[in-house]
Amino acid sequence: MRVTARGAGLAAGAAVLLGTGLAFGYPHLVVLGTACLAALLFAGGYVWWRPRLTVAREVEPDRVMRGESSTVTLHVGNTSRLRGATLIAHDRCGSAAVPVPLLRLKAGGTTTASYPVPTARRGVVAIGPLRVVRRDPLGLLALSRGYGGTSTVWVYPRVHRLTAVPTGVARSLDGRVDRVPHGSITFDTLREYVVGDELRHVHWRTTARIGELMVREHLDTSLPRLVVLLDDRRGAYPDVDRAGESARFEAACEAAASIVMAAFREELPVALRLVGGAHAGGKGSRSFLDVLAEASLHDPPSADPGARGRAAHDPEPHEPHEARSRATDGPGPHEARNRDTHGPGPHDAARGTVTGLDATVAELRTRKAGDTLIYLTGSSTDLGRVATLRGAYAAVVAGVFGDGDAPGPERITVLAARDGADFAAAWDGVRSW
Known part of the structure; x- marks a missing residue:
């Protein structure tokens, strides 16, 4: 809970009026001081009431290239059966706070608000939580509460198409590059036989031990890395x-x-x-x-x-x-x-x-x-x-x-x-x- 400048001034005035009235016997000052104190108590009770809100946030997409569009959609519902709410909330989007007006949110009603995510700069943008600030009608106190979880948007660097890729000293065996070195196929694991496997790859010792055809799976280590x-x-x-x-x-x-x-x-x-x-x-x-x-x-x-x-x-x-x-x-x-x-x-x-x-x-x-x-x-x-x-x-x-x-x-x-x-x-x- 935060006391505004007006609330701090009213609290100081209430203290002065009550102290002066009680010390010197001025009942009118005591009445004024009591009225100021009652206003502060009313403001505290007003802002302490917590709106019963449900917040669902959707980010589409959550991973974009720099400069591409990403949108946050908020679904805010009022689960209270008696009281409506007209609030101004702020959703944190990176280092900025985006205002989200919740106008005339009826009891049991739902409203939807959306805003774009800034993607002009590479980085990770943290979204949320939704902060709802409730103020009293006199502007004496303010109380901020968080609703909903958080989301993250990854803004990737721009990708420029490269037509050439270095192949290194080791050459691929699948036909993409030439000059294949010898001995670049190595054993990786054993697996069950499937139709189409070459019989020369069958590992007969393991096959005899477990009673099922097992073939050797080889790994091409000649691919450049x-x-x-x-x-x-x-x-x-x-x-x-x-x-x-x-x-x-x-x-x-x-x-x-x-x-x-x-x-x-x-x-x-x-x-x-x-x-x-x-x-x-x-x-x-x-x-x-x-x-x-x-x-x-x-x-x-x-x-x-x-x-x-x-x-x-x-x-x-x-x-x-x-x-x-x-x-x-x-x-x-x-x-x-x-x-x-x-x-x-x-x-x-x-x-x-x-x-x-x-x-x-x-x-x-x-x-x-x-x-x-x-x-x-x-x-x-x-x-x-x-x-x-x-x-x-x-x-x-x-x-x-x-x-x-x-x-x-x-x-x-x-x-x-x-x-x-x-x-x-x-x-x-x-x-x-």
Whole structure:
């Protein structure tokens, strides 16, 4: 319950009138003070009455690309059998409060209101709860209550179509690419025989033991695997404004989404990794785009200084350091999930690990996740550190946004772009990986 300025003034006046009247024996002042106090008590009883409302919220769709439309529909019902309600409610939509008028909501009646969700910016928009503020007729008190649950809208980055997809060193056996290496089909599991299976794949020892035909299921390990590494450190984007936003980072997110969708279109395995620790993998594109929608810039940890300071103190960033690699070995999958939940920190004393680009590079080197690495950033300062992965990956591609013709090591392919569309054009212009 909140006391308005008018209510605070009336309460002070009531105290002065009652105190003066009782102290000096002025009954008229006591009457006036009592009237003010009665008005406050009436206001408290009026706003304390809770409207019996039911709120059902529908968001369609709850996952959209940047700039697409999404609509929230509210179904508000008055379950009271006696009293109607005329209220002004506000539904939280991100950082804004959208007014929702509930005019002449009769007892037992239902009204519907809808409004668009702002999707001009990438991110996660939290919707709800519905806040109903009840005021007394004199404007002395106000009481706000929440109704209904909450919903979430994921606004994905724009996706630009990429016609070319790197195939890496391993070639597919299904005819999409040539130069198939030998020995790339490996045993995966056993399954029951179905009509059409080749008899040469029958595993006779297991068949004799269980009494049913069992065949060997093989896995094609020659499909190229793409690894997208998105730099989400604040120091890697010089154009960060006071609100913590960067046009270069938005362009990098668009490039990452474009690569992921191109890989799914070509049915190629792909993994997404952020320097801050978040990651995505699997067979569905939703988890990848959800991670990109939730991505935000963070300050680099103390053990991973900014690019400018590192350039001043590290005269040879292109050379790997064994001591640095040993000190910054990346966490395992279980630890990475924990870090995703609790957020990255400068140092974890329990595990003795340091998060940042050093740890990410070390982890990608020791736990190879694919054969083609795509690094997306807003500065060319750290290209030398990523270039040290060239021995572990058949191809390393770096997309640098906003630096013009960004110079880079000869061992990697550097694509300089202004935005997501420019990156798509530069990507398709690469003749060989």
